[in-house]
Amino acid sequence: MNPSPAVTAPVQQGGVQDVAAAARRVVDAIVRAGDAIAAQSGDLATALHGVADRIDLAAPPLAERMTTMWLPVDSRLHNPVNGLENPLAPPLEITEGADGDVAGSVTLGLPYQGPPGHVHGGISALLLDHVLGLANIRAGNSGMTARLALTYHRPLPLFEELSVTGRQASVDGRKIHATGTISADGHVAVSAEGLFVRPRAEPGR
Numbered sequence: 001m002n003p004s005p006a007v008t009a010p011v012q013q014g015g016v017q018d019v020a021a022a023a024r025r026v027v028d029a030i031v032r033a034g035d036a037i038a039a040q041s042g043d044l045a046t047a048l049h050g051v052a053d054r055i056d057l058a059a060p061p062l063a064e065r066m067t068t069m070w071l072p073v074d075s076r077l078h079n080p081v082n083g084l085e086n087p088l089a090p091p092l093e094i095t096e097g098a099d100g101d102v103a104g105s106v107t108l109g110l111p112y113q114g115p116p117g118h119v120h121g122g123i124s125a126l127l128l129d130h131v132l133g134l135a136n137i138r139a140g141n142s143g144m145t146a147r148l149a150l151t152y153h154r155p156l157p158l159f160e161e162l163s164v165t166g167r168q169a170s171v172d173g174r175k176i177h178a179t180g181t182i183s184a185d186g187h188v189a190v191s192a193e194g195l196f197v198r199p200r201a202e203p204g205r
């Protein structure tokens with residue numbers, strides 16, 4: 001066993017979260033190994049397809065899953081940011097949230113790389129979109145992301161703990177403004193300003 005420093009998912013005792021954590025580890029290991037696994041690629045691909053086949057066999061029809069995954073209404077487990085049951089989620093750990101603000105921490109590894117040694121800019125946008133959205137929910141007024149403006153002040157390092165913050169700034173009818181940051185070592189590397197609009201009607205799920 002050679003877990004990467006990038007594997008930040010807490011080890012869960014049983015449940016789908018365990019499976020997602022293992023899948024996350026596989027993704028990280030593949031990106032780290034690269035050509036070093038070329039000789040075993042056939043065996044490894046067969047084994048992984050076998051695992052996927054086994055999971056597919058147990059899965060309900062997609063239409064049923066699309067309904068039941070929202071019952072009770074809660075995206076915490078399967079969203080791609082802090083969803084512990086979603087292997088694509090790094091996952092971001094929400095650590096505090098005084099006064100409706102949201103704070104979280106995450107350490108990102110090679111699967112999230114953009115420039116060498118640094119986080120892909122789109123991943124920063126993903127984290128901030130979600131955390132601003134969460135801040136709106138906590139503040140009691142939320143909507144769909146209509147505009148998200150990011151400023152990349154400095155490169156965001158991989159393999160270091162990052163702090164992510166979000167807060168609702170103002171509400172103007174259906175228009176909601178929220179701001180947030182991602183910091184490394186106490187320095188803001190990315191900041192965001194978002195406009196969220198509460199739709200006239202609830203979007204279909």
Ligand SMILES: CCCCCCCC(=O)SCCNC(=O)CCNC(=O)[C@H](O)C(C)(C)COP(=O)(O)OP(=O)(O)OC[C@H]1O[C@@H](n2cnc3c(N)ncnc32)[C@H](O)[C@@H]1OP(=O)(O)O
Nearest residue numbers: 075129130133134144145146147174175195197198199200
């Ligand atoms: C835990 C969960 C956290 C989740 C966080 C993740 C959130 C997301 O990622 S949501 C997914 C990404 N976003 C989307 O898919 C949204 C797609 N867009 C839409 O559905 C619609 O355009 C929507 C809902 C944003 C606005 O539609 P609609 O309600 O018809 O807006 P509309 O009536 O035209 O405009 C309302 C006001 O907002 C303004 N507005 C709307 N869109 C924009 C925009 N893109 N930029 C600037 N202003 C805008 C309008 O100018 C108008 O302002 P005013 O009242 O002053 O004239």
